[in-house]
Amino acid sequence: MEFLADMLDLQTKKEVKMNCTSCNKKLDTIKIKIKLAFSVDRFNENGTWENVPNSIGIPEETICEECFDKFTDIIAEVFNKE
Amino acid sequence: MFRFSNQLILKVTRDCNLRCEYCYIHNKDNYKGEMIDFELYKKTIERVIVERRGNQELFSIIFHGGEPTLTPKKQMIKMLTYAEKRLNENSINHSFGMQSNLTLIDEEWCQILSKWNVQLGCSFDGVGDANKKRTKTIKEKTFYNKFNLLKKFNVNFGFLMVIHEGNINNIIESVDFLRDNYGIESIKANYVEDVNGIGGEVSGEDFFNKVWKLFIDEYIKTFTLREGNTKHLLSKFISDYLLVSKLTERSNCGSKICGGGMSIVEMEADGEFQFCGRYSENFKAARVENVRDKDFLALKQLSRYTDFIREKHQVILDAGCDTCIADGICDHGCMAFYYSKFGKWGIRTDLTCDIHKSFYKYCVINIVEIINAIYNDEKMEDGIARYRLANTALSIKQGSHLNELAKKYKLNLEIDKKDRRLLLIRKIDGKQETNT
Numbered sequence: 001m002e003f004l005a006d007m008l009d010l011q012t013k014k015e016v017k018m019n020c021t022s023c024n025k026k027l028d029t030i031k032i033k034i035k036l037a038f039s040v041d042r043f044n045e046n047g048t049w050e051n052v053p054n055s056i057g058i059p060e061e062t063i064c065e066e067c068f069d070k071f072t073d074i075i076a077e078v079f080n081k082e
Numbered sequence: 083m084f085r086f087s088n089q090l091i092l093k094v095t096r097d098c099n100l101r102c103e104y105c106y107i108h109n110k111d112n113y114k115g116e117m118i119d120f121e122l123y124k125k126t127i128e129r130v131i132v133e134r135r136g137n138q139e140l141f142s143i144i145f146h147g148g149e150p151t152l153t154p155k156k157q158m159i160k161m162l163t164y165a166e167k168r169l170n171e172n173s174i175n176h177s178f179g180m181q182s183n184l185t186l187i188d189e190e191w192c193q194i195l196s197k198w199n200v201q202l203g204c205s206f207d208g209v210g211d212a213n214k215k216r217t218k219t220i221k222e223k224t225f226y227n228k229f230n231l232l233k234k235f236n237v238n239f240g241f242l243m244v245i246h247e248g249n250i251n252n253i254i255e256s257v258d259f260l261r262d263n264y265g266i267e268s269i270k271a272n273y274v275e276d277v278n279g280i281g282g283e284v285s286g287e288d289f290f291n292k293v294w295k296l297f298i299d300e301y302i303k304t305f306t307l308r309e310g311n312t313k314h315l316l317s318k319f320i321s322d323y324l325l326v327s328k329l330t331e332r333s334n335c336g337s338k339i340c341g342g343g344m345s346i347v348e349m350e351a352d353g354e355f356q357f358c359g360r361y362s363e364n365f366k367a368a369r370v371e372n373v374r375d376k377d378f379l380a381l382k383q384l385s386r387y388t389d390f391i392r393e394k395h396q397v398i399l400d401a402g403c404d405t406c407i408a409d410g411i412c413d414h415g416c417m418a419f420y421y422s423k424f425g426k427w428g429i430r431t432d433l434t435c436d437i438h439k440s441f442y443k444y445c446v447i448n449i450v451e452i453i454n455a456i457y458n459d460e461k462m463e464d465g466i467a468r469y470r471l472a473n474t475a476l477s478i479k480q481g482s483h484l485n486e487l488a489k490k491y492k493l494n495l496e497i498d499k500k501d502r503r504l505l506l507i508r509k510i511d512g513k514q515e516t517n518t
Contacts, residue, residue: 022378045399045404052339053338053345054344054345055339055391057384059085060379
C-alpha cells in the first residue's frame with residue numbers, strides 16, 4: 001500500500017510545479033513516474049546467496065511523455081531482441 | 083548520485099597546510115590552491131535537492147579535505163548560507179559537519195561552526211609526542227588552546243585518532259586527558275595503512291593488543307566504552323555470535339563490501355567522485371562519475387557499483403573470508419588503500435585479518451563479561467544493538483539457558499546455581515574451556 005500511495009502521489013495531491021527530471025521540460029499535462037527496484041546478492045563460499053550491503057535501492061525519475069517514449073523504445077530495442 | 087546515500091563528503095580542496103607522514107594522498111603539492119568553485123557547489127546542492135526530494139532520512143554534508151579551513155571564511159559562510167536556505171526551502175532534512183586538523187581554527191571559525199551547528203571532527207593523535215607525525219612545528223599546547231576555543235563557543239566537536247607507531251603506547255592516557263580536560267566521552271581510533279611506503283604503520287596484532295583490547299578490558303571493568311570502532315565491532319560480534327544474524331547495514335567503511343560510491347558520496351573539488359575518497363589519486367578503475375554528469379535512474383552509478391562488487395567478491399573468495407571466524411565483524415580490508423598502494427584489488431591479510439580475528443577470539447573468551455558490561459552500560463544508545471544485547475543479557479540473568487543456540491554452536495551455557503552467573507563452556511580444538 002505504501003508503494004502504491006507513493007506511486008500515486010497520494011500524499012502530495014496539491015498542485016506542485018515540476019519539471020521532467022530527464023529533459024527539464026515543465027510538466028503540465030502528463031507526468032510519468034518510473035522506478036527501478038534492484039538488489040544485489042553474491043554467491044558465497046558457504047554455498048548461499050548473501051545480500052550485498054548498500055545494494056538495495058529504488059531510484060526514480062518523473063518524466064514527460066516524450067522522454068518516456070524514448071525510454072521504452074530503447075529498452076524494447078535492446079531487450080526484445082530474439 | 084545522492085539517491086542511495088545519506089552523506090556527502092565534500093572535499094572542498096585536497097590542499098592541506100600539514101604534511102602528515104601517514105596521509106594517503108599522493109603528490110599533495112599538486113593540489114596547492116585547489117578550491118571548489120561556488121557555481122559547482124551550487125550545482126551539487128541543487129542535485130542533492132532533486133535526488134533527495136521526498137526522502138525523510140537525514141542527509142549530512144561534511145566539509146572535508148585536504149584541510150577545509152583553507153577555504154576563505156567568507157566563502158564558507160556563503161556556502162553554508164546557500165545550502166541551509168535551499169535545503170530548508172525544499173524540506174531536505176540535513177546536518178553539517180567538518181573534519182579539520184584544527185591548526186587554522188580561530189574565534190571567527192568557531193563563530194561560523196557554532197552559528198550553523200557544524201559538528202567538527204578533530205584530527206588529533208594524542209598527548210605528548212603523538213602529533214609529531216603530523217607536524218614538527220606546531221606545539222602541543224597550541225592544540226589545547228584550540229580545544230578551549232571550541233568549548234568557549236559551544237562548538238559540537240569530537241576526536242579522530244589515527245593510530246601509528248608514534249602514539250600507540252599512550253592511547254588510554256590521551257583519551258583520559260580529553261575526558262578530564264574537555265569532557266570528551268568517546269573518541270574514534272583508526273589504524274593507519276602505510277599507503278605511501280613512508281612507515282609508521284603498526285602490526286595488526288599490536289593494534290589490537292594496544293588499542294581495541296584495552297578498550298574492551300576497560301568496558302568489562304567500568305561498563306564505559308570510550309572508542310567508537312570497538313563499540314561498533316562489539317555490536318556486530320554479539321549479533322554474529324549470539325544472535326546468529328549478519329548485519330547488512332548501510333555503511334561506507336566497516337562492512338563486508340563497503341560503500342563503493344553508494345552509501346556515502348565523497349566528491350572532489352572538481353566534481354569527480356570515486357568509489358570512496360580514500361584513493362590516493364584519481365584512478366580510472368575507481369571512478370564513478372562527475373556531479374555534472376547526467377545519470378538517468380542512477381544507471382551509471384549502479385553499473386559501477388556492480389563492477390566494484392565483482393572485484394570485491396573475487397578478493398573475498400581469494401582470501402577465504404566467507405569461512406573465517408571473524409567474517410561477521412570484519413571490514414574485509416580497505417580496497418582503496420590496497421589499490422592505491424599496489425595498483426590492483428586485494429586485502430592486507432597481515433593487517434586486517436590479524437586485527438579482526440584477534441578481536442573476535444578475545445570476545446569469545448570474554449563473552450560473559452562483555453554481556454554483563456553491555457547490560458550495565460546505561461549509555462549504549464545504539465537502538466537495535468542495545469535492544470538485542472539487553473534482551474540477551476536479560477534472558478541470561480533470568481536463567482534462560484539459550485539451549486538452541488548452545489546446541490547449534492556446540493556451546494554449553496549454564497547458570498551457576500550459587501551466584502546466578504553464566505557459565506560458558508566452549509570446545510575449541512577438542513579442548514574444553516570454561517569461562518565464568
